[in-house]
Amino acid sequence: MSVFRSRPALRWLVPAAAAVVVIGGGAAAGTIVASADPSLPERSAAQLLVDVQNAKVDGFSGTVVQTADLGLPSLPGVTSGAGSSEIMNLVAGSNTARVWYAGEDKARLALMGTLGETDVIRNGSDVWMWRSADSSATHFKLPADKAGKPAKPQALPSGVPSTPQEAADAALAAIDPTTAVTTTGAAKVAGRDAYELVLSPRDTASLVGQVRLAIDAEKHIPLGVDVYAKGANNPAVRVAFQQVSFEVPDAEQFTFNPPPGTKVTEPSEADIAEERAKATTPEAEKAQKEAAEGTKVVGKGWTSVLVAKMPKGDDAKADNGAAGAAGQLDAIVGTLPKTSGTWGSGRLLTSALFSALITDDGRILVGAVAPEKLYEAAGK
Amino acid sequence: MSAVEVSGVPATPVRRVSTRFLRSELRLIAVRRRNQVGLAALAAVPIVLAVAMKVAAPDTSDRPGGGPDFFAQITGNGFFVALAALGVELGLFLPIAIAMLAGDAVAGEANQGTLRYLLTVPVGRTRLLAVKYAGIVAGAFLAPLVVAVSGLVIGLILFGGGDVTLLSGTQVGFGEALLRLLGVCLFLGVCLSALGALGLFLSTLTEQPMGATIALTMLTVASFVLQQIPQLDWLHPYLLTRHWQDFGELLRDPVSFDALTPGLLSAGAYILVFLSAAWARFAGRDITS
Numbered sequence: 001m002s003v004f005r006s007r008p009a010l011r012w013l014v015p016a017a018a019a020v021v022v023i024g025g026g027a028a029a030g031t032i033v034a035s036a037d038p039s040l041p042e043r044s045a046a047q048l049l050v051d052v053q054n055a056k057v058d059g060f061s062g063t064v065v066q067t068a069d070l071g072l073p074s075l076p077g078v079t080s081g082a083g084s085s086e087i088m089n090l091v092a093g094s095n096t097a098r099v100w101y102a103g104e105d106k107a108r109l110a111l112m113g114t115l116g117e118t119d120v121i122r123n124g125s126d127v128w129m130w131r132s133a134d135s136s137a138t139h140f141k142l143p144a145d146k147a148g149k150p151a152k153p154q155a156l157p158s159g160v161p162s163t164p165q166e167a168a169d170a171a172l173a174a175i176d177p178t179t180a181v182t183t184t185g186a187a188k189v190a191g192r193d194a195y196e197l198v199l200s201p202r203d204t205a206s207l208v209g210q211v212r213l214a215i216d217a218e219k220h221i222p223l224g225v226d227v228y229a230k231g232a233n234n235p236a237v238r239v240a241f242q243q244v245s246f247e248v249p250d251a252e253q254f255t256f257n258p259p260p261g262t263k264v265t266e267p268s269e270a271d272i273a274e275e276r277a278k279a280t281t282p283e284a285e286k287a288q289k290e291a292a293e294g295t296k297v298v299g300k301g302w303t304s305v306l307v308a309k310m311p312k313g314d315d316a317k318a319d320n321g322a323a324g325a326a327g328q329l330d331a332i333v334g335t336l337p338k339t340s341g342t343w344g345s346g347r348l349l350t351s352a353l354f355s356a357l358i359t360d361d362g363r364i365l366v367g368a369v370a371p372e373k374l375y376e377a378a379g380k
Numbered sequence: 381m382s383a384v385e386v387s388g389v390p391a392t393p394v395r396r397v398s399t400r401f402l403r404s405e406l407r408l409i410a411v412r413r414r415n416q417v418g419l420a421a422l423a424a425v426p427i428v429l430a431v432a433m434k435v436a437a438p439d440t441s442d443r444p445g446g447g448p449d450f451f452a453q454i455t456g457n458g459f460f461v462a463l464a465a466l467g468v469e470l471g472l473f474l475p476i477a478i479a480m481l482a483g484d485a486v487a488g489e490a491n492q493g494t495l496r497y498l499l500t501v502p503v504g505r506t507r508l509l510a511v512k513y514a515g516i517v518a519g520a521f522l523a524p525l526v527v528a529v530s531g532l533v534i535g536l537i538l539f540g541g542g543d544v545t546l547l548s549g550t551q552v553g554f555g556e557a558l559l560r561l562l563g564v565c566l567f568l569g570v571c572l573s574a575l576g577a578l579g580l581f582l583s584t585l586t587e588q589p590m591g592a593t594i595a596l597t598m599l600t601v602a603s604f605v606l607q608q609i610p611q612l613d614w615l616h617p618y619l620l621t622r623h624w625q626d627f628g629e630l631l632r633d634p635v636s637f638d639a640l641t642p643g644l645l646s647a648g649a650y651i652l653v654f655l656s657a658a659w660a661r662f663a664g665r666d667i668t669s
């Protein structure tokens with residue numbers, strides 16, 4: 001301490017060192033996690049796919065964080081202002097959810113908000129949705145025949161091969177023309193060792209650089225997905241477990257009793273059937289058909305471009321909310337940069353992962369490609 | 381630096397550290413009229429809020445998410461008056477209260493010319509700073525507690541109690557809810573202590589207590605504003621007020637204490653850096669007033 005007494009200026013080294021340690025410590029913690037390379041026995045892409053299909057967990061719980069940085073231009077009414085934060089968080093921010101899972105018929109997802117929460121809880125044939133913001137709950141009853149049956153894993157290709165190995169081979173073969181599938185050594189997600197399956201588009205015109213899927217080395221369930229834009233070092237979209245535990249959660253996590261004072265909506269089976277009937281009325285079918293006619297996909301694989309007709313201006317029929325939304329949409333479109341070419345003219349939205357073109361003749365083109373590809377598709 | 385500091389070193393190493401200085405500091409803070417009035421103002425906010433809700437309540441339940449957080453639930457359960465009041469006061473009232481205490485801590489003494497007399501008693505400067513900070517911390521924990529207790533009392537009188545609905549839609553008994561409210565107050569106490577550390581540092585920079593108070597209030601408001609700007613998201617993890625709203629984690633079911641860790645770590649980092657900065661500044665400067 002005598003040094004400090006004779007040279008008071010040296011005392012400032014203490015807070016400076018503290019600041020460096022604190023800030024550096026925070027940054028280092030991030031990089032250590034990222035660069036950690038646990039040594040795992042090698043597994044091929046096909047083996048990993050088999051693992052995922054055979055994965056059997058009795059239950060788990062954890063925290064999932066979704067972050068997005070799509071590099072969108074600033075859009076008035078969307079990227080700024082209060083009240084838009086929820087939408088905004090999906091494209092340029094982060095969302096946190098907690099999940100609990102105990103078998104096929106017991107699951108709970110809680111989407112965290114600041115001082116709020118939205119829960120979706122499935123317990124047997126009961127499905128509850130709870131929103132703390134307005135203390136409302138919605139109760140669905142699953143039809144008995146569906147409730148017992150486990151959902152078919154969506155990863156299975158339609159041919160339904162007899163063994164997982166065949167299925168994996170078939171899946172790899174199916175995507176091989178468009179996608180290079182490789183594995184990296186290993187990764188660490190939520191403190192667990194994981195294999196990484198890397199999908200990279202063979203078509204260099206795609207804006208997507210890589211899709212990385214982290215698969216738990218022990219339990220074989222996916223722990224995270226990162227989507228990288230081409231040439232980017234940080235993922236544009238990331239959904240990953242921040243923390244995960246493979247203990248089966250208590251049954252009480254899945255019981256939900258609407259607290260008193262809650263507005264409970266309970267769409268009965270009859271209501272659902274009615275909705276379904278409405279959707280299949282001739283007019284609705286016609287509208288769907290019209291929409292389908294205007295919609296087509298140009299191109300293949302990663303560089304396919306979706307071409308659709310903009311919804312027609314039938315604002316008179318729509319209620320106030322929809323009209324307001326449409327007006328807002330117009331306002332947003334109005335701020336986008338104008339562009340024109342041999343294909344016509346329109347407005348362009350570009351981001352790190354996708355581009356969208358809204359032409360003046362009422363078409364909308366979207367794809368994970370550079371704008372030039374969109375112009376090409378628009379000219380067809 | 382001076383004879384004062386040398387004599388502050390205990391003559392015999394076994395001498396027990398007396399709490400007299402700390403007690404005198406706490407008494408000084410407690411009897412200061414402006415502190416009493418400030419505390420009364422903090423306690424008045426939940427009362428005003430509850431009475432207003434009682435007089436003009438019914439229409440809030442129709443609007444989804446009407447009013448700020450927890451307002452809609454107030455009419456159903458008086459418990460939420462405390463939470464709503466804490467949420468409202470966290471934005472400005474509580475930080476101002478801490479800024480006032482912190483401004484007084486060193487700059488106030490310097491302004492009154494009492495700092496040099498204080499240093500003539502056999503007390504080291506480091507110890508003086510520690511005692512001053514202890515006073516601020518006491519205030520930081522007391523202030524949210526006062527708001528919560530005042531809110532609870534008026535809420536129970538006007539709206540009654542009963543089982544409390546948590547953010548997750550589950551209900552807990554009133555006793556457990558009180559425990560959670562205490563947890564919220566303690567968490568906010570830690571957050572405000574971090575603010576107090578920054579305030580103590582500012583207080584050592586000036587001889588005008590008002591300057592330190594205003595600077596700290598402005599920094600708090602600026603931090604809240606910066607937090608709202610999405611383009612500055614790289615800065616957000618470092619902001620002082622970043623994790624203050626995390627107190628809501630204690631109102632979920634089950635409580636995830638992991639979610640509180642970032643807030644506590646951030647507060648700890650602020651305390652560490654700015655207390656040591658305050659020490660570097662204060663112990664090394666000449667006291668002229």
